Every structure is written in C-alpha cells, then in structure tokens.
Amino acid sequence: NAGVMQNPRHLVRRRGQEARLRCSPMKGHSHVYWYRQLPEEGLKFMVYLQKENIIDESGMPKERFSAEFPKEGPSILRIQQVVRGDSAAYFCASSQDRGRLNEQFFGPGTRLTVL
Amino acid sequence: GDSVTQMEGPVTLSEEAFLTINCTYTATGYPSLFWYVQYPGEGLQLLLKATKADDKGSNKGFEATYRKETTSFHLEKGSVQVSDSAVYFCALSENTGTASKLTFGTGTRLQVML
Numbered sequence: 001n002a003g004v005m006q007n008p009r010h011l012v013r014r015r016g017q018e019a020r021l022r023c024s025p026m027k028g029h030s031h032v033y034w035y036r037q038l039p040e041e042g043l044k045f046m047v048y049l050q051k052e053n054i055i056d057e058s059g060m061p062k063e064r065f066s067a068e069f070p071k072e073g074p075s076i077l078r079i080q081q082v083v084r085g086d087s088a089a090y091f092c093a094s095s096q097d098r099g100r101l102n103e104q105f106f107g108p109g110t111r112l113t114v115l
Numbered sequence: 116g117d118s119v120t121q122m123e124g125p126v127t128l129s130e131e132a133f134l135t136i137n138c139t140y141t142a143t144g145y146p147s148l149f150w151y152v153q154y155p156g157e158g159l160q161l162l163l164k165a166t167k168a169d170d171k172g173s174n175k176g177f178e179a180t181y182r183k184e185t186t187s188f189h190l191e192k193g194s195v196q197v198s199d200s201a202v203y204f205c206a207l208s209e210n211t212g213t214a215s216k217l218t219f220g221t222g223t224r225l226q227v228m229l
Contacts, residue, residue: 004158006158033216033217035217035219041221041222042119042204042219042220042221042222043159043204043217043219044219045216045217045218048215048216056216059216091158091159093159093217095215102215103161103164104161104208104217105161106151106158106159106160107158108157108158109157109158
C-alpha cells in the first residue's frame with residue numbers, strides 16, 4: 001500500500017518561472033493538505049482540498065499561488081513567477097476524512113530552490 | 116487563533132539519557148494533539164497522538180500525556196538512542212467548521228551522541 005507520493009522531490013527554478021508540484025494521496029484518501037516549511041521553521045498550513053473543491057485556503061498567499069485536486073489525477077500546487085522567498089520544502093498530506101481524529105499522512109516533500 | 120509553542124533546540128543528549136521536549140498549546144476548543152518526527156531529508160511521520168484530556172499517547176518508547184489544565188503535551192523517553200536523532204514537531208488539530216488543518220510548533224532538533 002503506497003503512501004503519499006510527491007514529485008518531483010527536488011525542483012530548481014529561476015526567478016520568474018513557474019513551479020508545479022504534484023501530490024498523489026494514499027489510496028482511499030480524498031482529503032489533501034499542503035504545508036510549507038521554510039528553512040529552520042515548522043510547517044505552515046497552506047490549503048485543504050477535497051476532490052474538485054478547495055475547502056480552506058486561508059494559508060495561501062493571495063497572489064501567484066494556486067492549488068487544485070481534480071476528479072482524476074494528483075493534486076497540484078502551482079506557483080507562478082517564483083521569487084527567492086518561495087524556496088522551501090512543500091509537503092502534502094492526505095487523510096481519509098476531515099475530522100480532528102483523522103490522522104494526516106505526509107509525503108516526502110518537494111524541495112523547491114529558486115535561483 | 117491556535118498556536119503551539121515548543122522548547123527551542125538543539126537538544127544534545129548522550130545515549131541512554133532521559134528526554135523531555137516541552138510543548139504547550141493555545142486553542143479555543145478541544146483539539147487533538149500530536150507529535151511528529153522528521154528524519155533528515157524526509158517527510159513527517161506520526162510518532163504518537165492523544166485525542167482528549169488525560170489520554171497518553173505512546174510509541175517506540177516515547178510518551179506524551181494530554182494535560183488540559185496546563186495546556187501541555189510534553190514528549191518523554193526514558194532512554195534515547197542515536198537513531199532517535201531527528202527533529203520533533205508538536206502539533207494540534209482543531210475541527211473548526213469544515214477544515215481540520217494541523218498547527219505545528221517550530222520543531223526541536225534532538226542530537227543523541229554515543
């Protein structure tokens with residue numbers, strides 16, 4: 001039973017380019033969460049999605065960032081016109097249900113470096 | 116809003132020493148509490164959890180008790196090993212409305228020496 005899959009594991013972009021991060025949740029999980037970890041900091045919530053719906057995007061920057069979780073295929077976190085401050089590790093987690101009792105399982109992360 | 120405060124690291128211990136990593140929280144309701152561990156270059160793994168007051172979570176020799184009166188969830192282990200070297204994150208999840216996001220502390224790096 002595969003865990004949460006993220007790709008790529010490492011991504012290098014130049015300032016102004018687009019970064020596209022993918023997350024495939026665990027089998028049977030329909031809830032996906034994206035978190036960002038800046039160097040030497042804890043994880044910060046960005047967005048919570050269910051299939052085809054954004055449920056909570058309170059942690060997403062207002063500009064340049066977007067997320068989707070289509071009916072078919074992985075969840076995508078898209079960062080347009082990247083800047084150096086976007087360099088971070090981006091983690092995806094999935095859960096079976098949304099309640100506070102439901103464990104979130106984390107992927108290995110995508111480490112984004114903006115040159 | 117919700118918040119989690121952890122003791123700052125790094126914490127450096129000798130093998131077989133006793134470990135305590137302090138964690139306190141602020142929440143409006145009745146959160147679930149978690150400890151996650153992150154090994155170098157990897158994602159987070161759930162270490163243990165507690166869902167209500169006085170619950171004790173335990174796994175791999177680690178323990179933490181949900182203390183509502185002190186809003187704390189301190190992580191303890193009686194005898195650490197070199198393989199326990201990692202970053203430990205305390206987190207809470209409060210089901211507010213439609214979301215159940217995790218709120219993390221800043222993490223505590225543990226280094227265990229031979």
